[in-house]
Amino acid sequence: MQPTKPYRSEDLHYLKMLARQYPNVQAASTEIVNLQAIRNLPKGTEHFISDVHGEYEAFLHILNSASGVVREKVDDLFSTTVSKAERDQLATLIYYPREKLEAIEAETQDMREWYRITFHRLIEVCRLVSSKYTRSKVRKAMPPEYAYIIDEMLHTHYEDSDKRDYYENIISTIIDIDRASSFLIQLCELIKRLAVDHLHLVGDIFDRGPRADIILDSLMDYHSVDIQWGNHDILWMGAASGSRTLVATVLANSLRYNNLEVIETGYGISLRPLSVFANEVYRDCDVHCFEVKLTGEDASHYTEKDKLLAARMHKAITIILFKLEGQKLLRNPSFGMADRLLLDKIDYEGKCITLQGVTYPLEDTDFPTVDRADPYALTGEEAALIDQLTASFRHSEKLQRHIRFLYSKGSLYKVFNGNLLLHGCIPMTEQGAQMEFSIGCEALSGKAFLDYADLTARRAYYSKQGTAEREFGMDFLWFLWAGRNSPIFGRERMTTFERRLILDESTWTEPKNPYYRFYNDPSVCDALLKEFGLEGEHCHIINGHIPVKSKKGESPIKGGGKLLVIDGGFCKAYQKTTGIAGYTLIYNSACFRLVSHEPFSGRANAIRENQDIASSSAVFERLESRMKIAGTDIGRQLQEQIDDLMALLWAYRSGAIVEDHKE
Known part of the structure; x- marks a missing residue:
């Protein structure tokens, strides 16, 4: 050349x-x-996961197994020579090397022979998963202390008797000097590292499940990852930025679903100020509408006194939230949500409220801190409380570290290898046109509005404290969380007020943006992809956010295969509706493969019984020829x-x- x-x-x-x-x-x-x-x-394997919602055990298992890729490699190599029970054990060992090795040592008499056999098998798996990479890239992925040894073993030809003796001598020496367990653990970690070249997390790491912080710790250690912000991620990003409204929202949601572990244990944020305030101010109030949802073991662990305190705390922070949301809407008429100003619409004498011309009875109007003449004003005690709680979010070092990671690795959308990844939607009108927004900008829609929204979301965190840019940025984060037809909320309204206070469930509806109807049309998907510079047979929109109701026959494949929805119910709270426990997507050099997962029985059971997540995998699109990195x-x-x-x-x-x- x-x-x-x-x-x-x-x-x-x-x-x-x-x-x-x-x-x-x-x-x-x-x-x-x-x-x-x-x-x-060959192109490296991409792994797509969405809507993990704090379910850290299931997430880590899916991450460790690469949605079945690791088990597939084990079966490819050993299905005819090794029993299923031994393959199950080998796969579990790769997923959880430290924990599984401890269990094996407790029940195995001849560990030397076990190590010798297992090292041979692990090296074979490692050789297979490393085959699509350059030797240099594989070497860089190796643990430094064992890089030379692993490199030698991967490239030794066992058929040569001299080389076989050399290979066996390496294994014997590792065992003799008591480094077998350390070497095995590092080898398993390398296999997982090489099984997937890049991870896409298509939004909603936070809320519902117990420990989003553990998920973020694992993502920060992951070798190659990008994140598309979900509405629940934006919520926590706003709280960490110092938005009092979004702090109140995080706390109200967490109390509602009894999900306080991530706040108190994960991020070290004390809720004692809220409990003291709630016990004092709401002691004699009706709080039945704000009872905390308790399920399973949680219900038996809570005393009646605990339940009462939780309901008081929930009501106290929810009333503060309604006030702060009202202040935000009054401050930002460009949001076009004046109809969501509800506290001033309450008829206290009649214990009712009129919405869109219809009057509904209210289950609770016992609001001791609401001034009927100025319902959106915080009392002095409420203002001091929410300021203290907001400061706790701002000063949580671990939370701030995680939010900086979300900003550095995340965005509202990403174009990657021919696919458009976004959590929510590209807002559309009832007529099928792209919806325009004039919120601190001049009539933007589609890609232009998403770019503007991404920039404005960053200003909420990075602009100087107290500046107009930062204050508007924090207001805009709230709009992204709950605003009418926001690109990551994608609904007409968020009906928290109605769900807490109105018994008539017809008021609870949150109509979805027309995007979720039009995305069934291949021509609409093609037009949206084209706006983001994507054209061709193997280009797709990959969505999260709206759980696919598999048990009702709904398919995650939309728009004639141009759009994939991979939110299938990772979160336990959604599994009754979806019928499964989530979808993941694998895109390798040969095909796109959609994997549906059954509920996870738990990490301890997986390690003890070698139980994997039951999954079914289907190739929905093959490439004409093996895609190369080119x-x-x-x-x-x-x-x-x-x-x-x-x-x-x-x-x-x-x-x-x-x-x-x-x-």
């Missing part, structure tokens, strides 16, 4: 800088050969680097830049 003159004279300055890294023809040529070789490797976004970036290096070669050979041959 002879370099032509692919650069302009004004590019010489850049090429001279590039020459510092590749100072001569040999260095530049070697890198071109290396990059070209990488482009011809056909991916990274491949295109590598081609740009090759083009630059070819230009540098020309500059060297034409004398425009002088080579440096210093040793």
Whole structure:
């Protein structure tokens, strides 16, 4: 491949800088050969997960198993030579090496022989999952303390008797010097690292489940990940930014679902100020509408006194929330949500409220802190309380670390390898046009509005404290959480008020944006993809947010295969509705594969009984030929680097830049 003159004279300055890294023809040529070789490797496996909602045990199992990819590799290698029970144990060992190894040691008499056999099997699995990568990339993924040993074992030909002795000697030495357990654990971690090249988390890490913080800890340690913000993520991002309204929302939601562990244990935020306030102010109030949802073991652990305190706390923070939301709507008429100002519509004498011309009785009007003449004003005690709680969110070091990670690795949407990933929707009108928004901007829709919303969401966290940009940014985060037809809420209204205070369930409806009707039309999906620069047979929109009701026959595949909804009920609270426990998506060099999962029986049971999550996998789209890295976004970036290096070669050979041959 002879370099032509692919650069302009004004590019010489850049090429001279590039020459510092590749100072001569040999260095530049070697890198071109290396990059070209990488482009011809198979595309790495992408793993898509959505709506995990704090269910950390199920999430970590799906992550460890790569939605069945690891087990598939084990079966490919050993289905005819190793029993199912042993394959089950090997897969569990890879998922949970420390815990499973401890259990095996307790029940195995000859650990030396077990280690010898297991190391052989793990090396075979590792060799298979590393086959699509360059040796250099695999080496970089290896644990430094064992990199040389693993590299030697992966590339030893066992058929050669001399090499076989060498291989066996390595294993024996590892066992003899009491490093077998450490080596095994690192080998299992490497297999999981190589099984998936990149992870996409399509929104909603927080709420409902017990420990979103554990999920975020694992994501921060993951080798390659991006995140599309979900509405529940935006909620916590706003709380961490200092939005009093979103702090109140987090607490109201967490109390409602008895999900306080992540707040108190995970993030070290004390709720004592709220409990003291609620016990004092709401001691003599009716709180039956604010009873906390308790299920399973939680119900038996709570005394009547505990339940009463939780209901008082829930009511206290919910009334503060209604007031703060009202202040926000009054402050931002551009949100177009004046009809959601409800506290001033209450008829206290008649104990009712009129909504859209219909009068409904209220279950509770016992609100001692609401001033009927100024219903959205906080009392002095309420203001001091919410300020104290907000400061606790702002000063939680772990929460702030997680939110910075969400901002750095996340966005409202992402275009990646021909797919558009977004949690919610691209808002549309009833007529099928893209909905326009004029919220601090001039009539934006589609991609332009999502770009604006992404930037404004970042200002809520990064703009200077007390500035107009930060204050509006925090208001805008609330709009993204609960605003009419927001791109990550995607509904007409959020009916928290009605659900708490009105018995008539017809008022609880939250109509979905028309996007969720139009996305069944392939031509609509194609038009939306085109706006984001995506065209072609294998381009898709990948959504989360709206659980697919599988038990009612609903399919996650929409728009003739152009759109996939991968929220299938990861969260236990949704599984009665969906009938399953979530979808995940695998996209490798050969196909797209949708995996549906049954409920997870728990980490302890998985380790003890070698029980995997029961899953069914279906290929819904095959590629005409095996996709190489050349056909991916990274491949295109590598081609740009090759083009630059070819230009540098020309500059060297034409004398425009002088080579440096210093040793």
